[in-house]
Amino acid sequence: MTETRLIDSSIxxxxxNKQSEPTLNQRIQELIEIRHAAWCPMIRLELQRSTKDRESxxxxxxxxxxxxxxxxxxxxxxDEIARTAYRVGKVIPNTDILIYATALHHGTHVFHNDKHFDxxxxxxxxxxxxxxxxx
Amino acid sequence: xxxxxxxxxxxxEALLEATHAKTRTEAINTAIExxxxxxxVKKVMALAGTGGFMSREExxxxxxxxxxxxxxxx
Numbered sequence: 001m002t003e004t005r006l007i008d009s010s011i012x013x014x015x016x017n018k019q020s021e022p023t024l025n026q027r028i029q030e031l032i033e034i035r036h037a038a039w040c041p042m043i044r045l046e047l048q049r050s051t052k053d054r055e056s057x058x059x060x061x062x063x064x065x066x067x068x069x070x071x072x073x074x075x076x077x078x079d080e081i082a083r084t085a086y087r088v089g090k091v092i093p094n095t096d097i098l099i100y101a102t103a104l105h106h107g108t109h110v111f112h113n114d115k116h117f118d119x120x121x122x123x124x125x126x127x128x129x130x131x132x133x134x135x
Numbered sequence: 136x137x138x139x140x141x142x143x144x145x146x147x148e149a150l151l152e153a154t155h156a157k158t159r160t161e162a163i164n165t166a167i168e169x170x171x172x173x174x175x176v177k178k179v180m181a182l183a184g185t186g187g188f189m190s191r192e193e194x195x196x197x198x199x200x201x202x203x204x205x206x207x208x209x
Contacts, residue, residue: 013191019184028183032176046197050189057182063175070199078177094205116198 001128002113004031004036006068008112011132016057024132026062038066040102042095068106070098077101084123092116103128 007028015028031037038133039061054088072133078094078101085092096116103110104126110117121129147159156162189197 009194010191013188013194016182016188017184017186017190021183025180025183029176029180032179033173035172046194047188049193049197051187054187057185057187060175060178060182064172064179091206093201095198095201107156114195114198 001109002036002089002105003034004038004108005031005111005130006038006040006099006108007031007035007043007065007105008099008110008114008117009043009050011111012043012047012061013050014113014132016054018074027132031111032064035064035066037064038108040058040068040099041070042098042102042108046095068102068108070102071105074105076100077105081120081124085119085127088123090123092119094124096120100124100128 011024011028015024018024044062045060047061048055051057073092075098078098081097081101082092082094085097093116096114097120100110100117100120104124109128109130111130111132117129118131121127149161150156150162150166151159154162154165156165
């Protein structure tokens with residue numbers, strides 16, 4: 001497991017939209033300074049869909065964020081996790097499952113603010129989620 | 136590209152020591168890369184609070200909608 005954090009869209013949206021989040025801003029700065037911040041195509045797509053005129057902000061992020069690919073093995077892992085979730089009665093969006101599987105495959109943690117990643121840790125018996133703590 | 140620069144000897148020595156580079160070319164490239172990275176970090180940090188994106192709550196709604204669609208088709 002590396003120290004790299006796959007930073008979920010839920011974190012980026014709080015970072016960009018909220019005026020004063022010292023804990024969040026400090027964590028983001030730490031991660032990008034030491035080149036341990038990552039994203040994947042699913043997160044980038046969500047962020048692109050989240051704005052109409054801030055494409056330049058995403059280009060800026062791309063300069064400091066490590067891209068993690070979604071290889072075939074990730075899709076297979078996501079499929080397996082989705083089946084497990086269904087079996088245990090947890091309803092989790094495919095988007096979150098895919099992001100989580102990407103992190104698992106690449107040996108990173110997920111930095112997030114979304115309960116579904118807590119559930120994913122529970123049902124897969126992992127602890128790769130890092131939930132944003134309130135300031 | 137090849138270029139000629141006038142760099143004081145003591146500054147180059149300090150750079151070689153700081154970067155642990157084996158050659159002057161490697162040291163200069165490392166320093167340039169690090170400088171650009173630091174400037175990019177500053178630009179990214181300046182994005183905090185600038186807005187223009189949907190809120191996290193709206194993202195959650197979007198993800199929940201996906202769930203509803205999944206439920207309708209299962």
